[in-house]
Amino acid sequence: MLSFIASLTSLLAATAAIALPVGEARAEVAPRAGPSGYVVYPPGGTTFDSYGGAESSGGESYIHVQYEGVYQNSPYTATIGVDIFLEDPTGVQPDQYLAYNFGTPTIGLIDGYFSPPAGACGDYRLVFEEHQNLGNYGDIIKFRAAAPSITLLCLPIQ
Template sequence: MLSLCSLIIALVTASVSVALPHEARTVELSERQGPSGYVVYPPGGTSFDIIGGGGPNGGVTYLNIQYQGVNLQDPYVQTVGIDIYLHDPTGQQADSYLTYEFASDPSGTLIEGYFVPALCGDFELVFIEHQNMGNFGDIIKFKAAAPSITIVCSPEQR
């Protein structure tokens, strides 16, 4: 069961993610140039059951996302945020962003959030990492991970 604080964060994040434009956004990506973060949760092959359908009018289950960023001093490398989107490998559904420039609190490198997806089906959950590559504010963006997930939208039981 979620604590009150986690529930509030989940609801705010879900509201923000639903309000975001869900169409694909063109981002110029760099090649990975060094260490990067990794997906803590969900592992590839995870299935989420969304009760009542996806999007703002349904869904009582959230996608819990956890991403461990990096924070190194020599050489200086720091994860400053991530973009997360759903990519349909069949190309039948457009990419749907869950969040842009999502970051951890200043004291940590674990980035965690709860999202209500607007789509159902099989997807790659794509993580674009934003990384500070030095003390001069050089930010690069690269595709860090894309585990396969399934979002099953079930009708609401009454």
């Protein structure tokens, strides 16, 4: 009986050793793992005129954004806000935030006008990082949902 148990134990140990993965296992990252909202405005390639720099320096400028969040019941998922920032596609300048967790108190279109930072001229990605409530567990997740290319065209006040 003792030899039977010893044989069974070594057989199980050998099976487990064969079944274990060899080398490093990596998790696959999906580009979109679930539902997300979408940018209504601006479409990629939009140019915004900036007269005289930022409003704080006497200029007249704005960036109009519209973002349609997601709301679904099964499983419960809702957009609760978005971070919006300008990202330099060359990576030379740091990100310039326009809003943190910008949203509406009700479900629906997130709509706003923002002044570009002083001196922001040229090509950027307008990045939307969505915040979602996963309701069932109260978890809040944050992910990059969109980044259309825009141009800020700096012009003198006339």
